[in-house]
Amino acid sequence: MTYDERLQNVSILGAAGKMGSGILLLTSVEMTNLSLKPENKGKTFVLNAIDLSDQGLAGLFPYIKEQVRKIAEKQIVRLRFAYEDRTDLIENSEIIDQYIFDVMNIIRPTTAMEVAYRSGLIFEAVSENPDLKVKILSQIDQNNPNKAWYFTNTSSVPIHLIEEKANLKGRVLGFHFYNPPAVQKLVELITTENTEPILVDFAYGYAKGLGKIIVPSNDIAGFIGNGHFMRDGMHGLGEAEALTANYSWPEAVYMINKVTQDYLVRPMGIFQLMDYVGIDVMQFILNVMNPYMPDENLHSKILDQFIEMGIKGGQMSSGAQKDGFLKYEKGKAVAAFDPNTKTYISFAEFSEKCDLALGQTPDGSVAWKSVLRLKNKDEVLANFFSTMKAMNSLGALLGTKYGSRSKAIGQKLVNDGVAANENDVNTVMLTGFFHAFGPINNYFD
């Protein structure tokens, strides 16, 4: 079966979810591009968008339509060639509309999982529940006569576990997109000792078609991305807790969030990132990872406490940020939750005091966004962190400590064999988390 044939009938499980809908978008575009190749004219391409939620599925087409229009507008030069034999399509607008139609025409939204029984490739993007994943994939495979391939988007569940329990020997691999899949370049590829090489070859070809960068990760719970993020988040929670000796919890959260954003030159602070991912999702991933980490305790009572109070973060279907550790207005954090009073306390009430306590940001402070574009980024960052290390302010001390911890986490991932090398760890954090620099560096030594 060729690459094109493998992609003629595909199913995506959890297609209406945050990750599933992005995978659906990328796959539908790739399949449509294949269908437009002269040798594929007349062949039928089918992409089943399977989800339990009728409501979620109803929202898919508006999302796909809007996103495909943006893609088509950017690729109009190529699309005019793709449709050059269509004499009825003359203007850019006609070609773009046709392309959107063609993409949507291969997508079949449904709540019936049975349609996956005919697919040759199945993407799994349901919730991070190992038992659920195993149950669904087993059922499909028992009824699918095609010896289908299974790509799971799990960010934490060991692939060998799924392979073994769902009886998918050699036909499953981890293909972990980053959120949002349509934007983030990174895909973590996780194979087991049984994974057939032909799947891996296909995965690389498919990633290339989607314009993604693959970083291989070993099959150890959490892989590279969550392997770093979960521990990084735990460090943030621990640092905030330590600060509560002298500050209130909202103040501590504000300070650690500020240090991790401004002092570490990251796109967002650690508490905002935990809200973005979802406090409940983070707890779930930690629960999946923890049994596999005998020398660590990847469990946070703070997360449990927040979830008990119903404070979960995550995103609304519109993509807007839900309140979590922090409260958001127009995407900007404006307050922090106080578990004692169960209310959000506005930054305005304490930010001045906390900023004063943290002290001045290092001289020549650099913003994450502007650093990304600098040609001499390494030099600028080296100077910045060198200044920070020499400072004695609370903010600089916390920042330096945090940077060192981030590096140690990265090195642990290499030492534990999760990542093949330091470069892979850095690539994941640069492309999956949009950091301006990889965690394994010499800035904080």
Add this chain to the structure above:
Amino acid sequence: MTAGYNTISMGTGRKEFNPRKERPGLEDYLREAGQGVLKQIDGGAKSVDESVLGNFMASHFNRQGNLPGFFPMIDKDLEFKPATSVEGACGSGSLSLVSGIKSVLAESAEVVLSMGVEVQNTVKAVYGADILAYAGWFKNRKNGHAYFFPGQFSDRAGAYFEKYDRDRARKGMAQWYANAIENARLDPTAQEYHNTHPDPYGLSLKSEPNGKVFVDNLNYMDCSKVSDAASGIIIASEDGLKRIGIDKKDAVEVVGFAQVIRNITEDPTELTELKAIKTAIEKVFENTGLNINQIATVELHDCFSIAGILTVEALGLAKPGEGCDFVAAGNTKRDGIVPMNTTGGLIGWGHPTGGTGVHQAVTIWQQLTGKAGNAQIQISANRPYGMTINMGGDDVTVTAIVYKQGE
């Protein structure tokens, strides 16, 4: 001609431009430019006998036709007077001027309000390209480039590269861009007025054209802007000037004009030559008895830098294939032999397609009457004339006009 007025050329490059926010429409630009002209003349709209508007594609960009009906919105005293609108793609503005000139010459009017307008940022560039492509023959659209006109002039640039020398040509094109930016920075209404790039020449020269995302032989710096703007000017007879209280020294005399067209259904016979532009230039010099050595400044139609270079050759300033060298040597800079596009031209000031011809006339009026502000160039006594060259489509609807300060 007198009492010229240009609105800001709005679009990418201007700090205040935000495509996601609601922006002024056709009505706002017409009102500002029209009232800007009328304020400068005695009697205002009451003194105007008729009005004429150049516009290309309001029917698509703004879903608006019947444009003459907007004149009374500018001033109620224009109501129940004659008004027309004219269309010749990006050459529409000059058709508006020519229409006004003919009315005055025919003595059917003594004071004509001539305007040009286009508001293009209502659609994304990819769809705007469809609309602008109507300036070509629609039967060629299917086989044309996604960005149709950049594609047409990319082919011209490619032919020029092939026939002469790519490196020399690219240096001339880069210098053309640098001149446009340098001049635009002197005119607060110019779209590139806020441009602060330290090295526009190097920027253009280093930006290799990429046919995968745009066109094969032009980079973005080689292209004019997508612009929203309007311009207006008064065309008056000598009696008309008296009526509106304007001294001749504050007006420019139209010494002569030539308006020619080329068959839109035929491809250019020679891609490295702008035949219609060359013909219009020859005719206007023939009509006026003047030659290029008497021209102080030219506002020419640099919709693309290669069009600027080919027009330099059509003017007789350089032999075929050497226009690029003439430009690269600085001869068209504001202190060169013949300063061109002294407020930035279509690449630097902006290109509100249907309004460009009128904007060119306003710029020449400003320069010849000493009203160009920071953009003012020296006009010497032995080269007292100004010239505009305005083109619709790919060298299809062309107007050349020669002007001189009134005496």
